[in-house]
Amino acid sequence: ILEGVKGYEDAKIITVKSEDAKKVVKKLRIRNFPSIALFHKGDKIDVWKADMDGEVDCSADDIKKAIGDVMAGDAF
Numbered sequence: 001i002l003e004g005v006k007g008y009e010d011a012k013i014i015t016v017k018s019e020d021a022k023k024v025v026k027k028l029r030i031r032n033f034p035s036i037a038l039f040h041k042g043d044k045i046d047v048w049k050a051d052m053d054g055e056v057d058c059s060a061d062d063i064k065k066a067i068g069d070v071m072a073g074d075a076f
Contacts, residue, residue, distance in 0.1 A: 001036065004060025009067050038063065040070045 002013050016024045021033065030037055032049035036056055039045060046066050048058040 001056065001058065001060050001063065005063045005067070008064050009071050011067055036063065038066050038070070045070055 002015075005011055006013055025031075025033065025035075028037060028044065030047065034050050034054065034056055036048040036058065037044055037046070048056050048062070050056050
């Protein structure tokens with residue numbers, strides 16, 4: 001999923017190593033693992049959470065749409 005988003009609208013992708021995950025998820029208030037969170041200017045915009053099987057139900061296009069929506073809001 002993330003490879004399909006890499007570089008789109010200058011998006012930065014940050015992954016967290018498992019040994020650092022506890023601190024990061026607590027600070028960012030992410031409750032499911034794995035999760036994909038979209039932040040813009042320090043604000044959490046959207047979170048895609050894993051189901052019971054650990055599968056995140058989103059596609060690169062879903063994330064690109066969310067990024068596009070956020071960036072469109074910046075233009076006005």
